[in-house]
Amino acid sequence: MSQSEIDTLIQLLSRLPGFGPRSARRATLHLISRRETLLTPLAAAMQAAADTVKVCEECGNLDVTEPCAICRDAEREATMLCVVEDVSDLWALERSAAFRGRYHVLGGTLSALDGIGPDELNIESLIRRVTEGRVSEVILALNATVDGQTTAHYLSDRLSEFDVQVTKLAHGVPVGGELDYLDDGTLSAALKSRRSIS
Ligand code: ZN
Numbered sequence: 001m002s003q004s005e006i007d008t009l010i011q012l013l014s015r016l017p018g019f020g021p022r023s024a025r026r027a028t029l030h031l032i033s034r035r036e037t038l039l040t041p042l043a044a045a046m047q048a049a050a051d052t053v054k055v056c057e058e059c060g061n062l063d064v065t066e067p068c069a070i071c072r073d074a075e076r077e078a079t080m081l082c083v084v085e086d087v088s089d090l091w092a093l094e095r096s097a098a099f100r101g102r103y104h105v106l107g108g109t110l111s112a113l114d115g116i117g118p119d120e121l122n123i124e125s126l127i128r129r130v131t132e133g134r135v136s137e138v139i140l141a142l143n144a145t146v147d148g149q150t151t152a153h154y155l156s157d158r159l160s161e162f163d164v165q166v167t168k169l170a171h172g173v174p175v176g177g178e179l180d181y182l183d184d185g186t187l188s189a190a191l192k193s194r195r196s197i198s
Helices: 003-013 021-033 035-052 087-096 124-132 146-159 184-192
Strands: 080-084 102-105 137-140 165-168
Touching: 003 021, 021 035, 080 087, 080 124, 087 102, 087 184, 102 124, 124 146, 137 146, 146 165
Parallel strands: 080 102, 080 137, 137 165
Antiparallel strands: none
């Protein structure tokens, strides 16, 4: 491994969330010193993921099949649609095993600060699913952040013209809290006691 390849690795790792140049250097040394047990299998796993993981065109989930396993699962309620910001929130809800419907991943939240408007999110595909499908309830499982709540407000407005019940997660989600950080019990409780907002 030449110096430039080491530098490339450090530079790429430093772009990961939670990483800076220092942790990227440490991780690089850690990987190189465990070439057989970590670096090589990790490189293979990353290549396999790059080759096989797709974004589900229906819901925005990540899977190796298209549509994803959740969209293909006939056992899951097609009448309940749970709207989340990111795939990490979908994973959190799946870990809690509290929800047996389908999902819709927005791909972020509205944010005036970051210049993210409705067109940057998967909102038109959500409206299409609500109008074309058998959806009777849309659960807005958005983070209790300012942007998350702004987005929930916008979506409940947009959905109010359709014959669909719009609910949101109840108490238990702390203000500023992100779903991914909630324990499974809290998330289940918030989902069970969700309330109508339209
Ligand atoms: Zn899907």
